[in-house]
Structures are given as structure tokens and as C-alpha cells.
Amino acid sequence: MGAEPLLLVVDDEPGVLRLIKLELGARGFRVVTASNGEEALRLADEQRPDAVVLDLMMPGLSGLEVMRRLRERSNVPILLVTAKDRDSDKIRGLESGADDYVVKPFNPDELGARIRAVLRRTVAGEVQRVIRAGNVEIDLDRRLVHKSGAQVSLTRTEWLLLQHLAANPDKVILGPELLTKVWGPEYRDDLQYLRVWVSRLRAKLEDTPSEPRIIRTLPGIGYMLATDDSEDGGAK
Secondary structure, three states, X not given: OOOOOEEEXXXXXXXXXXXXXXXXXXXXXXXXXXXXXXXXXXXXHHHOOOEEEEEOOOOOOOHHHHHHHHHHHOOOOEEEEEOOOOHHHHHHHHHOOOOEEEEOOOOHHHHHHHHHHHHHHHHHOOOOOEEEEOOEEEEOOOOEEEEOOEEOOOOHHHHHHHHHHHOOOOOOEEHHHHHHHHHOHHHOOOHHHHHHHHHHHHHHHOOOOXXXXXXXXXXXXXXXXXXXXXXXXXEO
8 A cells, every 4th residue: 555545434423533533643544534424425525535434333324324325436445343242233244345343442553453454455456357248337346337338326236236247257157146145045045036136137237128138047047247249048
């Protein structure tokens, strides 16, 4: 990383904000702070921080909701800081898109070390992965999708489904595997549920959804994101 990464720290407790800003500033970070979710989203757009340190429990927009909205806009690393220490809360935070998790009260040295570790992982993975399928372009790192040059708005679930397909272009992914990765193991046998979501995704990406050329079905097996215009595998 270059010198002085910019951090956005979000917490509704003024004392915590002052402490984190002081401690992280002493460890070589530049810090901007926000006391609520709305302010955090505004600053994230304006300042483009290198990472976000986000409190999970806040009035108004919760930390999870702020993280969801941040994930719709960018792939900025997010580290959750919360008083909760239950494993279920950690898992929920990580599954919702957090890169790491620190429980209050925390050691400032540990917080600084975890932030730097997240930033190192981000830099190491900065090689951009862009998948092109027909007139659709999928930027896996920036989480952006364009069709014929226009940005396509996807829900979080639609993005997760497309992400798993695009990460393995021209390879068949079994239906139960997609269900497990996107919705969890309890959904692995609900193939009709998967068909509904694939149909929604096709409606946004395909020129003719009833004759899909990008998201192909292999009946009884699974789905494939096709990066060419071959006709095989194009069954609905």
C-alpha cells in the first residue's frame, strides 16, 4: 500500500469515533468519520476511502444495511466493529460482505493490524477480472454489469448468482451448488427456486430471454455463463 491509506470510520458513539481516529491516526492512517449510516454513504461517495471501519449496531440505517449499500456501489474493504461477540453475528456480518470482524473492546494495535491485512489482500487481488459475454460485460472486482454500454442494476441476490456463474465462464455449475453458494445449504434441492432467479437475471441480461445465449441451461445438470455465441447448450 502507499503511505497513509484513507479510512472511513462509522460509529454512533462520539467517544468511540474520537478514540479510533486518534489511535489509527497514530498508526499512519488518514481518518474521516461518520456518526450515522446516511453520512457514511455520502462520505464514501465523496472521499472514496481505501477501507471502511463500520459499527454493526447503529440507529437508523444499521451497519448491515450500510454495508449492503456500499457493496452495491464498490468493492471497498469493510471491517466490522461491534460489541456483539456471538458467532452468529460474526457469520452474518461476514456472509453479508464484511472482509473482517473485530469485537469491542478491541486492542488498537490489533485493529490497525487487521486493517492493514485487509488492505494487503485487496492490493494483492487488484488484477481486474472482466468477463464479456455477447454484449454484456461483467466486472467481478468492481461488481458492475453493463449491457451494450449501459449499466445494469442488479439486486444483491441477482449479483451473487451472476458472480458465481461469471467466475467460472464456459463451465457448467450444478444447480445444487449454485443454490448452496447463493442461498445456503438448506436450499440445495429447491431447483424451481433457482429457475425463478435465473429467469429474473436473464430478463435483465439477454436480448431475447426466451432464447438465452448468455446464461445457458444444461437440462437436469445446471447452468453455464457462455462467453461465445455457440448454439449448443442454449435450452431454456
